[in-house]
Amino acid sequence: MTTLSVETVEAVETAAQTATVELRVDGAWVGVCDLSLLTPGRGVAALLPDGRQVAVFRDRNGGLHAIANRDPFTGAYVLSRGLLGSASGRPFVASPLLKQRFDLQTGRCLDDENVTIAAYETRTSHG
Amino acid sequence: MTAAANPPTIVQIGHGMVGHRFLEALADRRVPDRARVVVLCEEPRPAYDRVQLTSYFSGRTPDELSLVEAEFMTRHGIELHTGDPAVAIDRAARTVTARSGLTVTYDTLVLATGSYPFVPPVPGKDAEGCFVYRTIEDLLAIEEYAAGSRTGAVVGGGLLGLEAAGALKGLGLTTHVVEFAPRLMPVQVDEGGGEALRRTIEGMGVEVHTGVGTQEIVTGENGSVVAMNLSDGSVLDTDLVVFSAGVRPRDQLARECGLPVGERGGIVVDAQCRTPEDEHVYAIGECALAADGRVYGLVAPGYDMAETAAKAIAGETGGSFTGADTSTKLKLLGVDVASFGDAHGTTPGCLDVHYSDSRAGIYKKLVVGEDGTLLGGVLVGDADAYGMLRPLTGSVPPLAPEQLVLPSGAGAPAALGPSALPDDAVICNCLGVTKGAIRAAVTEHECTTVPEVKKCTKAGTGCGSCVKMLTTLVNEELEAGGITVDKGLCGCFVHTRAELYEIVRALRIASYAELLDQHGREEARGGEGCETCKPAVASIIASLAPTIGAGGYVLDGEQAALQDTNDHFLANLQKNGSYSIVPRVPGGEITPEKLIVIGEVARDFGLYTKITGGQRIDMFGARVDQLPLIWARLVDAGFESGHAYGKALRTVKSCVGRTWCRYGVQDSVRMAIDLELRYRGLRSPHKLKSAVSGCARECAEARGKDFGVIATSNGWNLYVGGNGGADPRHADLLAQDLSDAELIRLIDRFLMFYIRTADRLERTSAWLERIDGGLDHVRDVVVHDSLGICDELEALMADHVANYRDEWAETLNDPDRLRRFVSFVNAPDAPDPSVRFVPERDQIKPDLEILAGPTLPVRTLEGTPSA
Numbered sequence: 005m006t007t008l009s010v011e012t013v014e015a016v017e018t019a020a021q022t023a024t025v026e027l028r029v030d031g032a033w034v035g036v037c038d039l040s041l042l043t044p045g046r047g048v049a050a051l052l053p054d055g056r057q058v059a060v061f062r063d064r065n066g067g068l069h070a071i072a073n074r075d076p077f078t079g080a081y082v083l084s085r086g087l088l089g090s091a092s093g094r095p096f097v098a099s100p101l102l103k104q105r106f107d108l109q110t111g112r113c114l115d116d117e118n119v120t121i122a123a124y125e126t127r128t129s130h131g
Numbered sequence: 132m133t134a135a136a137n138p139p140t141i142v143q144i145g146h147g148m149v150g151h152r153f154l155e156a157l158a159d160r161r162v163p164d165r166a167r168v169v170v171l172c173e174e175p176r177p178a179y180d181r182v183q184l185t186s187y188f189s190g191r192t193p194d195e196l197s198l199v200e201a202e203f204m205t206r207h208g209i210e211l212h213t214g215d216p217a218v219a220i221d222r223a224a225r226t227v228t229a230r231s232g233l234t235v236t237y238d239t240l241v242l243a244t245g246s247y248p249f250v251p252p253v254p255g256k257d258a259e260g261c262f263v264y265r266t267i268e269d270l271l272a273i274e275e276y277a278a279g280s281r282t283g284a285v286v287g288g289g290l291l292g293l294e295a296a297g298a299l300k301g302l303g304l305t306t307h308v309v310e311f312a313p314r315l316m317p318v319q320v321d322e323g324g325g326e327a328l329r330r331t332i333e334g335m336g337v338e339v340h341t342g343v344g345t346q347e348i349v350t351g352e353n354g355s356v357v358a359m360n361l362s363d364g365s366v367l368d369t370d371l372v373v374f375s376a377g378v379r380p381r382d383q384l385a386r387e388c389g390l391p392v393g394e395r396g397g398i399v400v401d402a403q404c405r406t407p408e409d410e411h412v413y414a415i416g417e418c419a420l421a422a423d424g425r426v427y428g429l430v431a432p433g434y435d436m437a438e439t440a441a442k443a444i445a446g447e448t449g450g451s452f453t454g455a456d457t458s459t460k461l462k463l464l465g466v467d468v469a470s471f472g473d474a475h476g477t478t479p480g481c482l483d484v485h486y487s488d489s490r491a492g493i494y495k496k497l498v499v500g501e502d503g504t505l506l507g508g509v510l511v512g513d514a515d516a517y518g519m520l521r522p523l524t525g526s527v528p529p530l531a532p533e534q535l536v537l538p539s540g541a542g543a544p545a546a547l548g549p550s551a552l553p554d555d556a557v558i559c560n561c562l563g564v565t566k567g568a569i570r571a572a573v574t575e576h577e578c579t580t581v582p583e584v585k586k587c588t589k590a591g592t593g594c595g596s597c598v599k600m601l602t603t604l605v606n607e608e609l610e611a612g613g614i615t616v617d618k619g620l621c622g623c624f625v626h627t628r629a630e631l632y633e634i635v636r637a638l639r640i641a642s643y644a645e646l647l648d649q650h651g652r653e654e655a656r657g658g659e660g661c662e663t664c665k666p667a668v669a670s671i672i673a674s675l676a677p678t679i680g681a682g683g684y685v686l687d688g689e690q691a692a693l694q695d696t697n698d699h700f701l702a703n704l705q706k707n708g709s710y711s712i713v714p715r716v717p718g719g720e721i722t723p724e725k726l727i728v729i730g731e732v733a734r735d736f737g738l739y740t741k742i743t744g745g746q747r748i749d750m751f752g753a754r755v756d757q758l759p760l761i762w763a764r765l766v767d768a769g770f771e772s773g774h775a776y777g778k779a780l781r782t783v784k785s786c787v788g789r790t791w792c793r794y795g796v797q798d799s800v801r802m803a804i805d806l807e808l809r810y811r812g813l814r815s816p817h818k819l820k821s822a823v824s825g826c827a828r829e830c831a832e833a834r835g836k837d838f839g840v841i842a843t844s845n846g847w848n849l850y851v852g853g854n855g856g857a858d859p860r861h862a863d864l865l866a867q868d869l870s871d872a873e874l875i876r877l878i879d880r881f882l883m884f885y886i887r888t889a890d891r892l893e894r895t896s897a898w899l900e901r902i903d904g905g906l907d908h909v910r911d912v913v914v915h916d917s918l919g920i921c922d923e924l925e926a927l928m929a930d931h932v933a934n935y936r937d938e939w940a941e942t943l944n945d946p947d948r949l950r951r952f953v954s955f956v957n958a959p960d961a962p963d964p965s966v967r968f969v970p971e972r973d974q975i976k977p978d979l980e981i982l983a984g985p986t987l988p989v990r991t992l993e994g995t996p997s998a
């Protein structure tokens with residue numbers, strides 16, 4: 005299991021207009037959308053070039069996170085539609101279907117230690 | 132279990148409340164380990180809570196009424212024969228024979244046969260449609276017969292008669308009470324109390340006839356009841372008669388085997404509850420004539436007798452029963468009546484202190500001895516003080532008697548909490564539990580909740596009238612011990628939902644983040660919050676939006692991030708990630724044109740359609756990106772969101788009612804539509820459901836709803852706190868024969884009071900059972916405005932009604948809001964390839980196979996416009 009660091013976007017307000025959210029997929033940075041499309045506390049689904057689905061979130065403090073969009077408990081591609089929360093200072097998303105929680109930094113399921121989903125490193129690129 | 136070769140045999144006849152208590156007392160003393168215990172039970176079911184019998188009509192099932200813990204009989208090796216009454220006792224041979232032919236030889240015989248209802252010997256008393264009120268079977272029969280009746284009469288205006296009248300009223304019958312004495316409840320209350328009681332009972336729509344006797348039951352051609360002839364020459368038309376003219380001890384078996392009985396019945400026993408004639412035979416409960424020469428028709432003295440007899444049989448000394456308190460509190464819907472101690476002031480030299488307010492139907496009297504000792508009293512219309520006063524009886528109260536009868540607010544005994552009581556004051560009269568025992572349950576037995584204390588001490592498990600007092604005591608004791616129970620909503624807030632509601636309302640906080648950072652738990656401040664409190668706070672803000680100046684639209688600003696996915700997309704998420712759409716169909720009434728539109732939309736988008744359990748149509752299988760297109764078609768045709776996704780009003784179901792149905796007495800469809808349109812969009816702690824039935828046949832199942840309305844010939848009856856689902860509950864009657872305006876005003880108040888005070892995800896049923904004072908308290912607040920908040924509650928609802936807007940149309944009108952309705956942020960026009968369907972019975976169902984595999988037949992970004 006890999007722990008990925010999360011870049012906290014400083015001065016989001018000023019950079020918001022022009023920043024692009026990027027994910028590290030198989031070693032390369034892939035842009036997915038403009039930062040302004042992310043509502044703090046919610047996620048969006050994005051398609052990777054190879055067809056994989058990722059759920060991309062922006063937390064209340066501006067942190068960006070990306071994990072697989074597939075809910076491993078039901079197989080449905082819905083994690084991007086869950087609600088964010090934090091437990092012991094670490095952000096998580098709760099699946100909108102059966103409410104299992106996933107750590108946004110590691111993809112680890114907080115309610116079932118045998119389950120982990122992919123998590124992606126994120127950054128914003130300006131200009 | 133090892134038993135002696137020939138263990139002694141104890142035979143008990145009758146398995147009622149007292150009989151079961153006796154078995155428990157034997158078990159406590161491990162008697163069944165060394166004796167064979169055989170119980171003959173006439174009724175088809177083991178002992179149940181007869182005191183709470185009437186609660187069957189407010190939804191308690193016979194199973195829930197049972198007094199017998201699972202496994203009790205097997206664990207103690209007790210042989211219980213249900214449906215097999217004893218028919219003969221042979222004292223010489225020491226045998227009892229049952230109807231089945233079973234004959235048992237006893238060493239000890241315990242008679243616990245209770246009472247039978249006395250039916251005055253009037254002609255026609257056995258006609259079809261005549262009932263008594265004693266067993267679950269009686270109630271089942273009354274309920275069935277009432278379904279085909281309009282009017283019911285109760286013979287007897289005592290405690291049970293009024294309880295029965297309340298039940299008939301609740302069954303939707305026009306109800307009469309006929310009492311021979313000049314006032315109601317002649318045994319318990321005095322003249323003044325009887326008058327106040329009469330006004331209250333009449334105010335509930337029950338017709339009271341006092342000072343008249345029943346002379347004859349008149350039957351129709353088919354032999355069933357049609358009327359009653361009364362002693363004043365009048366005729367009362369009625370379809371059903373319930374006799375509740377007192378009870379008589381069931382002492383027949385004892386008489387037949389030569390045991391002495393009292394002049395007015397009752398098996399003569401001594402202070403050990405043993406028959407003086409035969410040392411092998413005991414009698415306990417309502418069938419016994421106690422050593423003080425009285426037959427007790429209440430359960431508490433019976434329980435004392437059970438303990439006494441068990442002690443004697445177990446060979447313990449010191450137990451005796453020589454008399455008991457006959458305090459009572461009436462459990463009748465909507466009327467508070469209590470009498471305790473020397474209610475009639477028969478002690479020489481005693482004085483009365485009265486308080487009465489005839490307009491409000493309140494009458495209170497305390498009987499005080501020369502030295503200031505409280506001897507007894509009568510409370511009608513407001514019996515809140517009963518819990519305090521009864522335990523004080525026999526002592527000099529810490530406050531002057533006149534202060535004890537003043538209503539709250541007028542110099543009431545605010546200072547007089549349960550802390551004023553001595554430790555030996557009996558708090559639970561039914562089970563004889565003292566304040567000291569309750570405190571010990573907390574301090575010594577480490578009970579930390581009221582249910583635990585109830586289980587540990589048994590207090591509050593009888594008539595229930597002491598539960599309020601019990602709760603106060605337990606909480607005080609917990610607090611004194613420094614124990615604080617974490618009632619917080621979640622890991623982020625120490626407050627309950629109701630407390631957060633008050634904070635948001637009072638401080639006009641329209642932002643979740645602000646609430647979390649200022650009022651959250653220290654460790655949660657500045658954090659993300661969680662999936663529990665976010666939607667709960669969003670709902671509080673939404674239901675107060677107009678009042679606190681927040682935007683009412685659920686998808687705007689911060690609100691967007693707080694809502695569950697269903698509220699966020701204004702549709703219901705299904706197992707494969709697709710959504711379902713439910714347009715509002717108020718009252719379930721829909722035109723053919725609108726039906727056709729639904730059909731066309733579903734066909735054009737390939738949706739699965741199903742009639743819901745809520746009298747409307749659900750369309751399943753829409754992708755996120757299709758939602759706005761589908762709504763656009765629906766909104767054009769005049770539909771709006773049905774809020775199937777929200778913790779909000781769902782449906783107000785209706786029956787066809789007076790317009791078409793031959794039985795209907797009001798226009799139930801119109802009322803259902805009015806209610807649905809009034810409360811649509813109202814956010815609440817949990818979903819809200821309602822229904823309106825056009826007559827007492829109740830085809831709309833209104834009593835299964837949070838607020839249910841049933842038509843009467845005079846208007847509407849309002850029931851609250853009903854629930855279907857996993858833990859069903861019938862709604863309780865809140866008020867009767869309301870006009871349209873009165874009905875709506877009461878519902879406005881009820882809903883707003885619920886929204887204000889309920890916990891997260893607490894339906895009205897659970898809320899009603901939880902809150903202090905239960906239904907009575909809610910009635911006080913919303914009907915009698917006891918907290919003085921009704922104006923405010925009505926204003927809140929008026930704000931809601933004035934500010935309602937359809938969320939679908941609002942979304943469609945705003946390109947910014949529409950932006951989130953895409954499957955992929957970087958491929959807005961690409962449908963989600965995981966949302967696929969396969970055929971099922973000429974429609975579709977989710978393709979789950981596609982979701983099961985680790986990889987998905989993919990759609991790549993090629994060919995779709997990039998972000």
Ligand code: SRM
Pocket residue numbers: 703704705711713741742743744745746747748749775781782818820835836853854855856857858894
């Ligand atoms: C669609 C429908 C079933 C149907 O095809 O008939 C339905 C579907 C669901 N019900 Fe229901 N209930 C539906 C009528 C009912 C009824 C019947 C009624 O309303 O008369 C009841 C019993 C009445 C009651 O609520 O007291 C009912 C009692 C429940 C319960 C248990 C509630 C409780 O207090 O115990 C739940 C679970 C919950 O809410 O926590 C539930 C939950 C649900 C959920 C939300 C489960 C879920 O999370 O997916 C379903 C979502 C609906 C959806 O995706 O569209 N549903 N559900 C019905 C929609 C009615 C409508 O037009 O809005």
Ligand SMILES: Cc1cc2nc3c(=O)[nH]c(=O)nc-3n(C[C@H](O)[C@H](O)[C@H](O)COP(=O)(O)OP(=O)(O)OC[C@H]3O[C@@H](n4cnc5c(N)ncnc54)[C@H](O)[C@@H]3O)c2cc1C
Pocket residue numbers: 144145146147148149150151171172173174181182183184185215216217218243244245246264265266291294381384415416417418427428429430431433459460462594
């Ligand atoms: C509607 C209602 C409300 C009440 N409310 C209150 C209240 O608020 N407070 C209060 O203190 N009391 C109340 N009571 C009275 C209370 O229920 C009784 O005091 C209590 O049930 C007496 O218990 P028991 O065991 O003596 O008699 P029961 O509970 O009547 O039990 C006697 C049992 O013996 C059975 N039996 C009789 N003969 C035979 C036989 N030959 N063989 C086998 N079995 C036999 C009967 O079928 C019955 O099941 C109420 C009673 C009713 C009906």
Ligand code: SF4
Pocket residue numbers: 786787788789792793794795796799824825826827828829830831
């Ligand atoms: S409840 Fe409605 S439909 Fe049913 S019998 Fe009464 S009026 Fe007719």
Ligand code: FES
Pocket residue numbers: 558559560561562590591592593594595596597598
């Ligand atoms: S006084 Fe009846 S249950 Fe406590």
